[in-house]
Amino acid sequence: MSVNSSGESILRMLGIVKHFGRLRAVDGVSLEVPRGSITALIGPNGAGKTTMINLIAGQETPKKGEIWLDDVRIDGLRPSQIAATGLARTFQNLRLFTNMTARENVMVGRHRHGRTGIIEAISGFPSVASEERRIESDAVSFLHFVNLDFAQSLPAASLSFGHQRLLEIARSAATQPLLLLLDEPAAGLNRVETRDLARLLRRIRGEGTTILLVEHDMTLVMELADLVVVVDHGVKIAEGPPAAVRGDRLVIEAYLGVQS
Numbered sequence: 001m002s003v004n005s006s007g008e009s010i011l012r013m014l015g016i017v018k019h020f021g022r023l024r025a026v027d028g029v030s031l032e033v034p035r036g037s038i039t040a041l042i043g044p045n046g047a048g049k050t051t052m053i054n055l056i057a058g059q060e061t062p063k064k065g066e067i068w069l070d071d072v073r074i075d076g077l078r079p080s081q082i083a084a085t086g087l088a089r090t091f092q093n094l095r096l097f098t099n100m101t102a103r104e105n106v107m108v109g110r111h112r113h114g115r116t117g118i119i120e121a122i123s124g125f126p127s128v129a130s131e132e133r134r135i136e137s138d139a140v141s142f143l144h145f146v147n148l149d150f151a152q153s154l155p156a157a158s159l160s161f162g163h164q165r166l167l168e169i170a171r172s173a174a175t176q177p178l179l180l181l182l183d184e185p186a187a188g189l190n191r192v193e194t195r196d197l198a199r200l201l202r203r204i205r206g207e208g209t210t211i212l213l214v215e216h217d218m219t220l221v222m223e224l225a226d227l228v229v230v231v232d233h234g235v236k237i238a239e240g241p242p243a244a245v246r247g248d249r250l251v252i253e254a255y256l257g258v259q260s
Contacts, residue, residue: 010035010179010210011056016065016075018051018234025051026062027234033179033227038201038211040225040242042218044254048234049214050092053181056212057089058082070178086178090168090185098157102148102167105156106139109174139174146170146200162193166200173204180204182213186220198224222246230254 011033018026025048033039041049054060056067058079067075074082088109097105143152146166151159156167165185172180185201186194198220205211215221221228221242228245230238232254238245245251 008035009033010070011212012066012068013052013056014066014068016052016055016067017063018048018055018060019063024234026055026231028065029231029234029236030065031229031236031239033210033212035210036205036208037226038205038213038224039227039229040221041212041214041229041231042216042221043231046233047231047254049231050183051234052231053089053183053212053214056082057087057181083175083177087181088172088175088177088179089181090172090183092184092187094161094164094168096156096164096168096171098155100156101153102143102151102156102159103136103139103153105167106142106171106174107135109171110135110138110142142170142174143167145173145203147196161188162190162196165189165193165197169200169204173209177209179210179212182211182215184214184216186215186217194220 009032011031013029013031016026016029029048029052031052041052043049051060055062055075058074058077058081062075065075066073069082069085069087072085074085074087097108140152143149146169148163148166148170151163151167156164159167165188169182169185182201186197189197194217201211201213201224225242228240228242229236230245230248230251237250237254238248
């Protein structure tokens with residue numbers, strides 16, 4: 001387990017409330033993600049998981065509460081501003097640039113670390129070409145990291161669904177975020193691809209990126225996560241190591257619909 005021994009949290013959600021009309025999607029949830037961990041956010045359909053991810057990434061704004069990434073308060077910031085603080089995410093549905101090559105897709109993520117301004121780019125300074133070569137080289141390295149060397153020059157649309165999922169993760173990882181949000185990364189993958197995904201996420205965590213993932217594949221969650229947080233009807237009902245959460249009565253009731 002690679003969780004920071006100090007127990008320091010890289011993400012803190014404090015008393016978060018988000019309603020859509022009468023629907024209480026997130027109702028007073030507090031959550032901390034330990035630095036260096038793989039934390040899983042689980043719950044039955046409609047529990048509020050994706051809404052929580054959207055709140056962290058800035059696609060939604062909480063009605064009440066605070067969200068902190070490291071020492072920066074991010075609730076109320078635009079998604080681009082939050083990304084600049086060190087956050088990257090993937091979505092349930094793939095959002096690749098399908099008409100671009102795999103290498104070009106990863107270069108898009110890598111450009112966050114570029115130093116070239118508009119004036120330099122328009123003027124054609126030598127530094128622009130040098131930086132572009134560096135970004136392309138970095139993109140190739142990230143494709144190698146996810147075992148997609150063969151796909152460098154292939155259009156993203158030509159790749160299998162599993163390879164497209166890996167490409168999306170490579171593009172997000174290329175931003176070298178402090179925190180990587182993954183919304184159902186195993187959706188649509190077969191067992192072999194899911195095992196490969198688990199190995200990849202451990203490697204990304206090993207490179208220093210903290211991961212928060214929403215996932216329905218409980219086998220993957222129980223094997224991969226250091227910490228599991230369970231929500232149901234917008235409320236946190238359990239939190240702890242996988243083994244403890246798996247036997248929690250409230251969790252069993254939420255997933256199986258058992259009446260207490």
